[in-house]
Amino acid sequence: MTDPHDSSACHSSRCSIGRCRSCRRSLDPDLPDQLQLLFQLQGQAIDFLTEQRYTEAAALFEFYLKQTPGDVLARNNLGFCLMPPRPEMALHHLESIRLDTSDNPTITLINVSTALALLGRHGEALERAEYHWQRGPTEPQPGGAYLWRLKDDAIELIHAPDLRLSLAHLAHGLAQHLDLTDRVRRWRERAEALGATAT
Incomplete structure (x- = not known):
């Protein structure tokens, strides 16, 4: 919203x-x-x-x-x-x-x-975030x-x-939950590229 x-x-x-x-x-x-x-x-x-x-x-x-x-x-x-x-x-x-x-x-x-x-479907949530990230807007989405x-x-x-940054934070948390080290790093780097630190 x-x-x-x-x-x-x-x-x-x-x-x-x-x-x-x-x-x-x-x-x-x-x-x-x-x-x-x-x-x-x-x-x-x-x-x-x-x-x-x-x-x-x-x-x-x-x-x-x-x-x-x-x-x-x-x-x-x-x-x-x-x-x-x-x-x-x-x-x-x-x-x-x-x-x-x-x-x-x-x-x-x-x-x-x-x-x-x-609903406990963290892997599916992460895959959808990745798919959207690859095909969605590449610039920050303020608003x-x-x-x-x-x-x-x-x-x-x-x-x-910023919506794009929010997506990066969400996916970073999902990757942490799934204990996917490479993806945690990738999403942290994406958040940092947008000017913020993933938490």
């Missing part, structure tokens, strides 16, 4: 989970009603997620998807909200999104890989997003300022 405090992509279809302050506070009256509703739901979802009210956050997008069942952004957001309580259902929703139709395939891939790891960070056997909501 993109950062509601980042103003870099105001009022666009790429604004995931209320990317910008103005999307959360005052919506452009020229936007279609459905898009305005989605932006309002995104802002409320972030509030619910920070309070660990995952079911309520997910219900917002379930409601929206009843009206617009093909909305890829809403489907991604539903999967994201379901990740802590029901990673298998989150994965179901996330995998229904084709990465080539996603507004932000890196966010979708990070979400899918996180859900796979929560800010809320992501789930794997921490032991749980996850926590964090703000991540």
